[in-house]
Amino acid sequence: MVAAPRLQAQQGELKSMKNSMIRYILNVSTKKTPIKSIDIVKQCLRGEQKMFLQLLPHVQEILSDVYGLQFNEVKEKTGKFYLVTSEFAPGSEFEWTVRQREDNRLLFIVLSYIFMKGGKVIEPVLFGFLKKLHIEDEPHEYFGHFKKTITETFVKQLFLKKEKIEMEAGNIEERFQYSWGHRADLEFKKRDCLEYVAQLLKRQPSSFSAQFEECNSDDEDVEMAEQ
CATH class of the missing domain: 1.10.10.1200 (MAGE homology domain, winged helix WH1 motif)
Incomplete structure (x- = not known):
């Protein structure tokens, strides 16, 4: 004993x-x-x-x-x-720091675009899309050094998964593609991204058939309703 x-x-x-x-x-x-x-x-x-x-x-x-x-x-x-x-839903953005608000909005834009493009986007296409939103010159007046935030910070935090693309022989230029990372799957709902995009484009979520089906087949608590 x-x-x-x-x-x-x-x-x-x-x-x-x-x-x-x-x-x-x-x-x-x-x-x-x-x-x-x-x-x-x-x-x-x-x-x-x-x-x-x-x-x-x-x-x-x-x-x-x-x-x-x-x-x-x-x-x-x-x-x-x-x-x-x-375990709790995010609080009001007013409870966050300015940097947290900026990063979170940029992240939501990037995740939404990747989801709507089928789950994977190569780097030039992603930054081409951001350019159309006037997120181009650095430091950006709101998002600061957004390229580093996307390619390094979000990747380290596992919001984004960054993979090197196999290039043809003789092409020495490296290219990368991005998809949702483990933390994005845990902290974000694809349904929210779809509803956000549908609202922006003034369309029904169900008009994006592939994304709509994916949202409703995911293990989420509530099925997306028509708006």
Whole structure:
């Protein structure tokens, strides 16, 4: 039988590790970048991987119950990582900083365009579209250095997935295409993008048949109604 003082020490150590995990996750989540378990193990658990698996369910419960956050596991060919997302719908834009409002509006425009174009868009086409919206010269008066925001920041935050396109032999110019990233799938609804575009063009959402069907076949809580 484990003596009471030793048991209390073990429980105190587990509590300290758990709190350290929560602090680390909350701090890193402000950058919206992916979190790797190996970094948590290194920073919070003295390199003990088994402790991560043991404490993870308790940490996820506290993040949800106390902070309204989900700690989502994402798997890719290169391995798995975690994304922190809110359980609540976004609040009023007036609660955000100016930079957050600018970035979020730019992101919504980009995600909507990618969705309406079938899910993938090459870089020249994407920036050609933004040019038509007078989002061209940098720094832009509202969106600032928007190209870096799109090609680097949104990609690092996993709002966008950036893939290199295989070019024909002899063509040394690199080209990239963009699609929705894991965080976009977690935080945005394609239905909202479709309704936004339909409203702009003064059309019914159902007139975009492929996108309309995709929205209604996705695992979303409410089917899109005709407007």
